[in-house]
Amino acid sequence: MRIHRGAWGALMMLAVWGCDDGEDPENLPADMQAVDMQAADMQAADMQAADMQALPPDPPGGARGGLFFPADPGTPGPHPILIVLHGTGASPRLITNQFKFQDHAPARGITIVAPEGTEYGPMQRAWNARHCCLERDVDDVAYLTGLIDELVAHHDGDPERVWIFGHSNGGFMAHHLACAVADRLTGIIPAAGLGYPRDQCDPARPLSVIQIHGDADDQVAIDGGGSYPGAAALATYWAEQAGCAGSEQAPDEDFDRFVPGAETHRQRWTGCAPGVAVEQWTLAGGGHQYLPDPAMLTALLDFIAPE
Secondary structure (H helix, E strand, C coil), X not given: CCCCCCCCCCCCCCCXXXXXXXXXXXXXXXXXXXXXCCHHHCCHHHHCHHHCCCCCCCCCCCCCCEEEECCCCCCCCCEEEEEEECCXXXXXHHHHHHCCHHHCCHHHCCEEEEECCEEEECCEEECECCCCECCCCCCHHHHHHHHHHHHHHHCCEEEEEEEEEEECHHHHHHHHHHHHCHHHCCEEEEECCCCCCHHHCCCCCCCEEEEEEECCCCCCCCCCECCECCHXXXXXXXXXXXXXXXXXXXXEECCECCCCXXXXXXXXXXXXXXXXXXXXXXXXCCCCCCCECHHHXXXXXXXXXXX
């Protein structure tokens, strides 16, 4: 059934690993204040707390909080790691209710963590992704690499298969991590989030990338702006880093239930470095928020851990 956009109201529920000490509200950059505040774009049926798995007694992540979905016990380890980063003003519970990786990833042996960013207002959190959106002295690169270390040391995580998925500000953070600590990652999947100019990124090694963006996004424009380039330029940059020889257009897919028809155009680069794949997914008519079809999630999981 096709889902249509509507005013469903905001739902900002948090499952907390520890307690916050509280901080003063943050003044976000003017052009980013509205980013990720479209919780009304989420289908109410997909936002039920009952969909969420209970937290285990010893989730990683320290005092900030988040959600943890361990790989199924019957799957052999070490397990690929998928870190899911929410956007500005959102939460781990909201992003995992929107992108339901946890419905299928644990059965593939993938461990998922959805941590929470730094609080800048009541129930409002963001990541310090350098160009977006938390202008505060918070080292989220250190925080997230520490989280990877804990997953490897205590939860049978595979340090050679670490993936970052991020929406909007979370997508900016994915690019920030790729530029800063590429040697700790396998790949990134930024959705509605952009990254750096070429002269501000020096990755330690090639990474696999799926750059996802709607061409009708009115919060983070697909062509970029201000201090950051557009989705196509970023995908091309990562393809160049991977030494890809060319590109091809894959068949269009029906990935976004907000948009009728096969709206997603998939460009794939070819001849890339061994073990590296780069794609750009453009959602024709897609906005800042998506309601992913199960086919989108399957395609993303196939990218991360092929069956």
